[in-house]
Amino acid sequence: MATHTLRAKQRRAALTAAAFMSPWLVGFSVFFAYPLLSTVYFSLMDYDGIRPPAFDGAANWSYVLTDYPLFWPAVRNTLWLVLVMVTCRVVFGLGIGLLVTRIKTGAGVFRTLFYLPYLAPPVAATLGFVFLLNPGTGPANTVLEGLGLPAPGWFTDPSWSKPALTLLALWGIGDLMVIFMAALLDVPKEQYEAAQLDGAGAWQRFRHITLPNISPIVLFAVVTGVIQAMQCYTQPLVAGKVAAGVIGGSGQQFEPGYPDKSTLTLPQLVYNLGFQRFDYGSACVVALVLFALAMAFTALLMRRRGGLVGTGD
Incomplete structure (x- = not known):
């Protein structure tokens, strides 16, 4: 019983901390993490903004670093x-x-x-x-x-x-x-x-x-x-x-x-x-x-x- 009560208190404390951190977490996820991951994703794609992106491996990296x-x-x-x-x-x-x-x-x-x-x-x-x-x-x-x-x-x-x-x-x-x-x-x-x-x-x-x-x-x-x-x-x-x-x-x-x-x-x-x-x-x-x-x-x-x-x- 005591262990269950302790876990419930720890869970409530974690949820309280997450609630206070949620504005930062939302901002970090929307304005930094998602754009960064999307940039990494599209850097590996052949994409012109019109056709669906197609996986192109390291072709974009090779073009920019060696041929551009x-x-x-x-x-x-x-x-x-x-x-x-x-x-x-x-x-x-x-x-x-x-x-x-x-x-x-x-x-x-x-x-x-x-x-x-x-x-x-x-x-x-x-x-x-x-x-x-x-x-x-x-x-x-x-x-x-x-x-x-x-x-x-x-x-x-x-x-x-x-x-x-x-x-x-x-x-x-x-x-x-x-x-x-x-x-x-x-x-x-x-x-x-x-x-x-x-x-x-x-x-x-x-x-x-x-x-x-x-x-x-x-x-x-x-x-x-x-x-x-x-x-x-x-x-x-x-x-x-x-x-x-x-x-x-x-x-x-x-x-x-x-x-x-x-x-x-x-x-x-x-x-x-x-x-x-x-x-x-x-x-x-x-x-x-x-x-x-x-x-x-x-x-x-x-x-x-x-x-x-x-x-x-």
């Missing part, structure tokens, strides 16, 4: 954005946060000015940058030529298209600025005062006090930045289309990556394969590769989070 000419350029471009753009955004965002927190007069005005670009719609911001960096008529090159400096081709030059996208990302740095400002203002002032009394300079205070205190925020900024860079789609696509002079209506086909595949990213391949070529199996392969890369970067960063910033002793 746009895949590896997209991988290289995506990794470039992850390594360079994310690093520049974190460093620049931290620098702007440090600057604004030290301004005594008009700090609110500067915070607003730095944050406003982040609110600009991605398409409008990209169109504005393509105009500013137009190699023939853009104000940026006009100023550079007036100073006697070389004027790059920006979005029309494969060597400068990704740096131009990085400049666009740095312009909209307001989100990271706000996050870093909140972390910097939370660092105990007593630690700075004690270090200054011990003769620590500005760099030593930054390295031994500021960075250790804000290291969780730095890690958060890097991880979220990696995920955003992996999902970069709108800005390179719009910049490539406008720079190539392709501004058409619906239904117009455009091979992404202008100029010379330099702005091609993996999310663009997913759209190109799935919704323009109707090759859903290959699109699912690219999506799974993108997911695996994002998970690998995130796991690596979480594993090395202790060494992400130097604390020094």
Whole structure:
């Protein structure tokens, strides 16, 4: 009897826990587990969205990894954005946060000015940058030529298209600025005062006090930045289309990556394969590769989070 009562209590406790967890379980199942399993399933199928899917084994994987000419350029471009753009955004965002927190007069005005670009719609911001960096008529090159400096081709030059996208990302740095400002203002002032009394300079205070205190925020900024860079789609696509002079209506086909595949990213391949070529199996392969890369970067960063910033002793 006692055993039966104990089991009934354990069953009620398990059901209560499941009831409290049910919103998360439903969300996880509907928005993550089912889409992921479906993507794996369709990556093994010959499916065009019209005919019933037919099992095709590893043919889609073989095609994407060995025969599809746009895949590896997209991988290289995506990794470039992850390594360079994310690093520049974190460093620049931290620098702007440090600057604004030290301004005594008009700090609110500067915070607003730095944050406003982040609110600009991605398409409008990209169109504005393509105009500013137009190699023939853009104000940026006009100023550079007036100073006697070389004027790059920006979005029309494969060597400068990704740096131009990085400049666009740095312009909209307001989100990271706000996050870093909140972390910097939370660092105990007593630690700075004690270090200054011990003769620590500005760099030593930054390295031994500021960075250790804000290291969780730095890690958060890097991880979220990696995920955003992996999902970069709108800005390179719009910049490539406008720079190539392709501004058409619906239904117009455009091979992404202008100029010379330099702005091609993996999310663009997913759209190109799935919704323009109707090759859903290959699109699912690219999506799974993108997911695996994002998970690998995130796991690596979480594993090395202790060494992400130097604390020094």
